[in-house]
Amino acid sequence: MGSRASTLLREEEIEEIKKETGFSHSQITRLYSRFTSLDKGENGTLSREDFQRIPELAINPLGDRIINAFFPEGLDREDQVNFRGFMRTLAHFRPIEDNEKNKDPTASEPLNSRTNKLLFAFRLYDLDRDDKISRDELLQVLRMMVGVNISDEQLGSIADRTIQEADQNGDNSISFNEFIKVLEKVDVEQKMSIRFLH
Amino acid sequence: MGWLLPFDNLLCMALGISFTVWFTSLLVFIIVPAILGVSFGIRKLYMNSLLKIFEVSSSHIVSACSEKDKVTLIMSTLEQEIQELRSSSTTLSSEPEFEMADIMSFCRRGVESIVDDEVTKRFSAEELESWNLLTRSNYNFRHISLRLSVLWGLGLLIRYSFLLPLRITLAATGIGLLVVLTTIVGFLPSGRYKIHMMCYRICVRALTAIITYHNSENKPKNGGICVANHTTPIDVIILANDGCYSMVGQVHGGLIGVVQRAMVKSSPHIWFERSEVKDRHLVAKMLSNHVADKTNHPILIFPEGTCINNTSVMMFKKGSFEIGCTVYPVAIKYDPRFGDAFWNSGKFGMVSYLLRMMSSWAIVCSVWYLPPVNREEGEDAVQFANRVKAAIARQGGLVDLLWDGGLKRGKVKDTFREEQQKLYSKVLVGDQEDQAEDRPLEFSTLRPEEDEETGRLDRQGEEQPLDSLRLREDCCLRLQGNYTLRPPTEEKEKKEEGDRLGGPSEARPQEHCPLRPET
Numbered sequence: 001m002g003s004r005a006s007t008l009l010r011e012e013e014i015e016e017i018k019k020e021t022g023f024s025h026s027q028i029t030r031l032y033s034r035f036t037s038l039d040k041g042e043n044g045t046l047s048r049e050d051f052q053r054i055p056e057l058a059i060n061p062l063g064d065r066i067i068n069a070f071f072p073e074g075l076d077r078e079d080q081v082n083f084r085g086f087m088r089t090l091a092h093f094r095p096i097e098d099n100e101k102n103k104d105p106t107a108s109e110p111l112n113s114r115t116n117k118l119l120f121a122f123r124l125y126d127l128d129r130d131d132k133i134s135r136d137e138l139l140q141v142l143r144m145m146v147g148v149n150i151s152d153e154q155l156g157s158i159a160d161r162t163i164q165e166a167d168q169n170g171d172n173s174i175s176f177n178e179f180i181k182v183l184e185k186v187d188v189e190q191k192m193s194i195r196f197l198h
Numbered sequence: 199m200g201w202l203l204p205f206d207n208l209l210c211m212a213l214g215i216s217f218t219v220w221f222t223s224l225l226v227f228i229i230v231p232a233i234l235g236v237s238f239g240i241r242k243l244y245m246n247s248l249l250k251i252f253e254v255s256s257s258h259i260v261s262a263c264s265e266k267d268k269v270t271l272i273m274s275t276l277e278q279e280i281q282e283l284r285s286s287s288t289t290l291s292s293e294p295e296f297e298m299a300d301i302m303s304f305c306r307r308g309v310e311s312i313v314d315d316e317v318t319k320r321f322s323a324e325e326l327e328s329w330n331l332l333t334r335s336n337y338n339f340r341h342i343s344l345r346l347s348v349l350w351g352l353g354l355l356i357r358y359s360f361l362l363p364l365r366i367t368l369a370a371t372g373i374g375l376l377v378v379l380t381t382i383v384g385f386l387p388s389g390r391y392k393i394h395m396m397c398y399r400i401c402v403r404a405l406t407a408i409i410t411y412h413n414s415e416n417k418p419k420n421g422g423i424c425v426a427n428h429t430t431p432i433d434v435i436i437l438a439n440d441g442c443y444s445m446v447g448q449v450h451g452g453l454i455g456v457v458q459r460a461m462v463k464s465s466p467h468i469w470f471e472r473s474e475v476k477d478r479h480l481v482a483k484m485l486s487n488h489v490a491d492k493t494n495h496p497i498l499i500f501p502e503g504t505c506i507n508n509t510s511v512m513m514f515k516k517g518s519f520e521i522g523c524t525v526y527p528v529a530i531k532y533d534p535r536f537g538d539a540f541w542n543s544g545k546f547g548m549v550s551y552l553l554r555m556m557s558s559w560a561i562v563c564s565v566w567y568l569p570p571v572n573r574e575e576g577e578d579a580v581q582f583a584n585r586v587k588a589a590i591a592r593q594g595g596l597v598d599l600l601w602d603g604g605l606k607r608g609k610v611k612d613t614f615r616e617e618q619q620k621l622y623s624k625v626l627v628g629d630q631e632d633q634a635e636d637r638p639l640e641f642s643t644l645r646p647e648e649d650e651e652t653g654r655l656d657r658q659g660e661e662q663p664l665d666s667l668r669l670r671e672d673c674c675l676r677l678q679g680n681y682t683l684r685p686p687t688e689e690k691e692k693k694e695e696g697d698r699l700g701g702p703s704e705a706r707p708q709e710h711c712p713l714r715p716e717t
Contacts, residue, residue, distance in 0.1 A: 030269040034313060037322065054318055055605050056311035059614040061622070062301060066308040093309050124301055141301065147619030150627060158296045158626070166298070174298075183299055191302040194310050197270040 009083075017084065021091035022110060027196060031090065035083050045080035046070070061145045065124045092120045095193040115180070117192040122179050133174040135159055228368060232399040241408045241560070245536070248559055251349070252330055252535060258346055271314040279303040280621055296626055304622075316599060320510050321606045323538045330535050332558065357557050365404045365556040372400035373453075377460045394465070398439045405432065407561040411440050416567035418443070418496035418526035421489050423518055426528040427590055428500035429508040430541040431548070432555065433530055436563060443498040444468060444488065448475055466494060478517060489523045496526060501583065502603045507540040508532050510597035514587045516579040524570045527586050529594035533562040544606070566593045 009032050017028055036042075038050050051067045052058050060066065070089045071079040081089075091111035109116065125133045125141050138159045146155065166174045166182045174182075231237055282303065331346075331353045376397035383393050402409070417440070418424040424443060426433060437443060446468045449458060461467055468488060474480055488494050501514035508531065519525065532539040537558025541551050555561065568589055573582045584600075591598035 026269050031313065037318070051312065052609075054311055054315050055601060055610040055614075056315045056317065057308055058610045059612075059618060060304055060308045060311070061615060061619050062304040063308055063615075066305060066312075090309065090313065093306070121299075121302055121305065124305060125298075142296070145300070145304065145619060146623040146626065147616050149620050149623035154627075162296055162298065179298065186297075186299045186302075188299075188302070191299065192306060194306065194313060195272045197272060 017087050020084075020111070021087050022094055022112065023087070023091065028087070031087065032083060035086055043080075045082050046086065047080050061147070062124065062141070065127075065141070065144070068127075069120065069123065092116055093192060093194045095195060096189045112193070114188050117188050118180055118183060119176065121183075121188075121192065122176055125174075131176055132171070133179070135163060135172065138162060138174075224364070224367065228403050229371065229400060232403055233396050235395070235399065241403075241406060244406070245408050245560060245562060248536065255329065255331060255346055255349060258343060271310060273310050273314065274307060276307070276618065276621065279307065280625060300622075316510075316597075317601045317605055320506050320512065320599070320603075321544075322507060322542060323540055324507050324509050324534050326534055330537075330559070332537070353559075357559070361406070362553075362557045365406065368400060368404035369552075369556070372397050372404055373457065375400065377456060380460045394438065394442060394461070398435055401435050402439050405435070405555060405561050406559075407432070407436060407439075407563070409436055409439065409562075410564045412564065412566045414440075414567060416526065416569050417441055418528075418567070418570075419524075420495060421492040422496045422524040422526050422570065423485070423489060423521065424496045424498050424526045424528055425501050425514070425518060425586060425590075426498070426530055427508075427511045427594065427596065428502045428505055429530065429532060430505055430539045430551075430555075432539060432561065433500065434498065436530065436565065437498060437528065440565070442495045444495045445498055446470075446485070448472060468497070482517060482520065485518070486521050489521060501587075504603040504606055505541045505543060506603055507542075508534075508596070510599050511587050511591040511594070512599050512601055512603040514583040516583045519573070519583045519586070520579040522573065524572055525582075525586060526570045527568040527590050529566040529568065529590045529596075531564050531566075531594040531596070533564075536560040536562045539563070564594075568593060 009029070014025060014028050017023065018025065021028075023031070035046065038053070039046055040050060040053070041047070048067055048071070051070070052063075057063045057066070070081045070086065072085075088111065094112040096112055096114070122133070123129070125137055127137055127140070139155060142155050142159060150158075163172060163174060166178050168178055168181070169175070227238065227240065329346075331350050376393070379393045379397070424437070426437065434445065442465070444465070444467050445461070447458075447470070449455060449469045449471055458467070458469055462469065466488070468484055470481065470484075485497060488497060497518075499518045501516075501518055502512050503515055506512050537555065537560060539555070539561055546554065571582075571586060571589070573579070577585075588598050590596070
């Protein structure tokens, strides 16, 4: 019955989250009731099993990687994420509003800026967090997305070609800046945003 | 001590009178009408006055908190995403076109499903638009005003001190009568069914269930199967109140076992031993035998297999649709304002659930009898099941989902993920097969019991796995027509290729979903 705990979310916390993530008050309360409904153990945190219980996420080919994004500390199975961490990760997917583009340039970059969205996508590839997408890492993600339907050789050549096109400094891997360059024509704001009706 | 006596007498008299009055009024106003099948209309009056109170209180709530906006997520569908991917590729070369931005579609869909998904919310109580003065449904409605709290307190008093004892008494009477009378009548040849009806009527009053039956001309007839959407065990009482059915289920111990044995004495029901439930051949055979005899009552089956929260209809298991007799669909929709009827079996046991039911305001529901259907030529059991499900969902105003209700407890099968991977591979490598591009995607209706079956279900019986789209009516209609089965050879080829490449292990765990046959 989830959201009885919405009364446990204090106003000050909502304000803090609002400042940090930019979500509106009603969006935060709604996401909090979603958080509590996913939290089967009722201890205020989510584990990986809680995420995997969502069928639509479990069948997503990149489901595991997305879940990883919520647990930045490591790949330890005992990881838990609390509501603040949950919101911080979700904040990457907030649509960029027009009035934010003209904000104070000295303020720190919002979580849902184009760069941060790209960084999120980059981290989906870069499993070992060495700020480089190696050929192996690229192959891994490709294999996750196509399953058994494409042969190793074909997949290998796809990976080689992608690296060839993106790599500029010749180290046979894709750094974050090279990644940004490759995607400069892509409408990242639209592809990496979730939309609410309010 | 002598001065106590007059008080003693007084007390006895007062109690004695009140007990007699209590019992007599119970008898006159509730039990006798139940036996005779008439109604004073007290429940309808009660319902209407409750509605008025809710209206008053909801206007109060609206004026108090102006910010009651619903935040709804706009979910994208897999088809939309795939279209986007295709439109962005400008060349029609046979070379695989991969872009690093492709992961963004999957990523976004994943995050959307984290924020809101179609399945997990079906297994918990529905959220209400406006508070109905029950603590249990008090979500975002914190303390609003004194008047409302007083009203709530009054309601609490009435519900727990008056309604609850009344209902428990009635329920006990009803069940007691059922057991006693069916045992007696079991020795006599005729008049069996009237006993059942009478006892169900008492039980209905015990729950203060206000039921409206629509389209009674379509009521299930003998020798058929009645299917309905499942929300709570009380569904049985609600349907049996208006007609005689044969129940199907597992033999339980305890009180329920006693009731089951009593019911069998006066009319045939199909109760299985726990060990027999898994044996689908046996189950199917017994059902067929039952419907073959045209004097038997229609069998009541809930094909979802588990309780869903009455906002949607989930996958119908095809077992009951293979028997080959007439199917009578019934749609049941509860009004959530008066009490949430959904049985969240993970959270509440049967007894606490019944207590909650008896301490709600009432159970108000509508039952629609839909026109009987038969399996058509060239339609297999799954298509038939989906057709019936769509009709029920449409009538009851429920969302038609193709997800399996067993996901309440079990994990989803890997085949669905493989289907998504296949779709994406097509985008990469181009459409090499001759399948139509707009082929509607369909869910596999595999369940672990079927996996274990040998011989009965060969590969041809399987459907293609579907996408997890929330179906709207037009999609349902499409399903009936453009429907292709994957030929058996393709499956084998895929398997061999997988083995050759040493790709992701083919371990499709057969015991993936630990479904319980009865919930």
